[in-house]
Amino acid sequence: IDQYSWVYFHKSQYALILVLCIAFCVVFRKHFRNLGTYSLTLGLLTFALYLSDSYTSLAAAALIFIGQLFDYLRKVEWWKKLVAAIVLGVPGLLLGIKAYHIIGENRDLLTLGERTLIWNGSWETIKNNPYGVPDFEMGVDIFGYAYHAEGWKMRTYNCHNVFLNQMFRFSILVGGIFTLMLLLLLLFAIKRHLSFTTISIAVA
Numbered sequence: 001i002d003q004y005s006w007v008y009f010h011k012s013q014y015a016l017i018l019v020l021c022i023a024f025c026v027v028f029r030k031h032f033r034n035l036g037t038y039s040l041t042l043g044l045l046t047f048a049l050y051l052s053d054s055y056t057s058l059a060a061a062a063l064i065f066i067g068q069l070f071d072y073l074r075k076v077e078w079w080k081k082l083v084a085a086i087v088l089g090v091p092g093l094l095l096g097i098k099a100y101h102i103i104g105e106n107r108d109l110l111t112l113g114e115r116t117l118i119w120n121g122s123w124e125t126i127k128n129n130p131y132g133v134p135d136f137e138m139g140v141d142i143f144g145y146a147y148h149a150e151g152w153k154m155r156t157y158n159c160h161n162v163f164l165n166q167m168f169r170f171s172i173l174v175g176g177i178f179t180l181m182l183l184l185l186l187l188f189a190i191k192r193h194l195s196f197t198t199i200s201i202a203v204a
Contacts, residue, residue: 015057016162018049022061023201026068060204067200074196115160122159122168132171 022045025038032038049057073080159165167175186202 011052011054012057012158012160012162012165015049015052015054018045018052019057019060019064019204021045022049023064023204026064026197026201063200063204064197067196067198070196070200118160119164122161122164126159126164126167126172129168130172132167132169132174 022042025032025041025045029038032041046061049061159168163175163179165175166178190198190202
C-alpha cells in the first residue's frame with residue numbers, strides 16, 4: 001500500500017495512468033526519434049505496469065499492442081499475415097491459456113478475482129455516502145467507511161475500480177462526471193479515427 005498511496009489512492013489509479021501512457025506512446029509512435037527509443041519507452045512502462053501487480057491493466061496493455069499489430073497486418077501482403085499468424089498467433093494463444101490457468105489458481109475468474117463482490121459492496125457504501133468521503137485514508141478504518149463485501153474473505157478499504165473510487169472519494173456526481181467525460185473522449189477518438197488501435201485503447 002505504502003508504495004502507491006502517497007500519490008495514488010489505489011494501485012488501480014497508478015495502473016490506469018501507465019495504460020494511458022502506453023496508449024499515448026502507441027498513438028504518437030511516429031514522433032519518437034527511432035524504433036529503439038519507442039521500444040525502450042514501452043518496455044519501461046510495461047515493466048512498471050507489471051510491478052503494479054494489476055492483472056487487469058496488464059491485459060489492457062496487451063489489448064492495445066494487439067490492436068496496433070492488427071492495424072499493421074491490415075497493410076501488408078497476405079503471406080506476411082500468414083507468417084504473423086503462425087509465429088505470433090500460436091505462441092500467443094498458448095501463452096494466453098497458460099496465463100488463464102495461472103491466474104485461475106489464485107483468483108476466482110467467475111467473479112473477476114472477487115471484483116464483482118467488491119463492486120457490489122462498494123456501491124452500497126457509495127449509496128450510503130453519496131457526497132463522498134474525501135478525508136478517508138486508505139487502510140485506516142478511523143471513519144468507519146470500510147465495508148465487508150458479501151463473499152469476500154477479508155475487509156477491504158477501496159472499490160478496486162477507478163470509477164467507483166472517484167464516486168467513493170469525491171461523490172457520485174463527481175465520479176459520474178469523470179466517467180462520462182472519459183467515455184465521451186473515447187467515443188470521440190473512435191469517431192475521428194476508426195482503427196483496431198483506437199478501438200483496443202477504448203476497450204482497454
